[in-house]
Amino acid sequence: MEMNDAVRRLTGLAQDTRLRIFRLLVRAGPGGAAAGRIASQLGVPPATLSFHLRELADCELIRVERRGRSLIYSADYGSMQELMDYLRHDCCGGISKSGRAGRARQELT
Amino acid sequence: MEMNDAVRRLTGLAQDTRLRIFRLLVRAGPGGAAAGRIASQLGVPPATLSFHLRELADCELIRVERRGRSLIYSADYGSMQELMDYLRHDCCGGISKSGRAGRARQELT
DNA sequence: TCCATATTTCTAATATTATCGAAATAATAT
DNA sequence: ATATTATTTCGATAATATTAGAAATATGGA
Incomplete structure (x- = not known):
């Protein structure tokens, strides 16, 4: 996944109403939810x-x-997984908590 | 972690320059990097x-x-971890890939 | 003290995003 | 055909974010 796509997806989630929509759709499961149902649910x-x-x-x-x-x-679950993977490995992986060189690098879990 | 804080951190990362800064700082490790170094590195x-x-x-x-x-x-690694945990459990957890009820719900890994 | 270095704050312009009423489109039912 | 329901697109406004030059602040050294 390219950084640009990561930024785009992060932007997608970085807004109150949109994060609530996404949450709702994740909870709704694969069957999803109709726009009208989302609208009334979230007001x-x-x-x-x-x-x-x-x-x-x-x-x-x-x-x-x-x-x-x-x-x-x-919700496109795979797309979210891709984003999480990007953040874990390509963005945020490689940090060393101890700071000692030659040690196993910590990964976000 | 509250949703509002999650939105704020997502907003933090949802911008090209800021994601690049964060990446750089993660790579820099606990020793961090001076502002001037970041500036020259990223132009x-x-x-x-x-x-x-x-x-x-x-x-x-x-x-x-x-x-x-x-x-x-x-980079504040713990803060990033909190965000990841939020996304995994409070936002995006609870999805069922199969859609069958009564099954173990899938979690982002 | 005076100077150089490092970085921030101020400020103003520009660009992007969010909101939502009203009108338009799409599908189904009568 | 016409009405009903579901949702989008249009369009205008308001709010927020981004950019970066110039001036201000902070630190350390000569």
Whole structure:
């Protein structure tokens, strides 16, 4: 994963409403949740919600699929895993807690 | 960790220059790096760098300490770990890949 | 004290993001 | 066809973030 994509996904999560949307969708599981359900659950006006759903979809943290007249959103779990892996290995790995050279480098768990 | 703090730290990392600063500091290890060294390493003008260092310090992703006339910045590893833990457990935990109820819920690793 | 070095704060311009009402689009049902 | 429901796009505004030059502050040395 490239740093640029990491920044984009971090930006996706770095906003109150969007983090709440993502949390909700993770909890909703693979079946996802319709936009309207998210809106009522979080108390966010439709247009505002739509804006944030698009942000999350653009950085691929969530997916969308139409079912009837509803649009069902779901968390893209693999994409989140990629981000976590990036942060663990490519961004934040390699720190030494002790500072002693030649020691095993600490990884985020 | 509260969601609000998670958003603040995510915001800290959700910017190209700041993620590069944080990476550099993680790589620098516990000894950290002086502001001037970071500036020359990343090619960022002093005032701009100072702005981003403050952002990172405000959300506690980095620490600062004076040594002589230099200000030494270092990554706050524990703070990053807290963020990762939050994302794993409080935000993104509880997803079920299979979608079957009553199964062990998948955790980000 | 006076100078050089290191870095921050001030300030103002610019750019990006967030909000949300109203109108438009899409799907289904009558 | 028309209405109903679900959601998006448009458009305008407000809020926040980013950039960086110039001036200010802090430290250590001659």
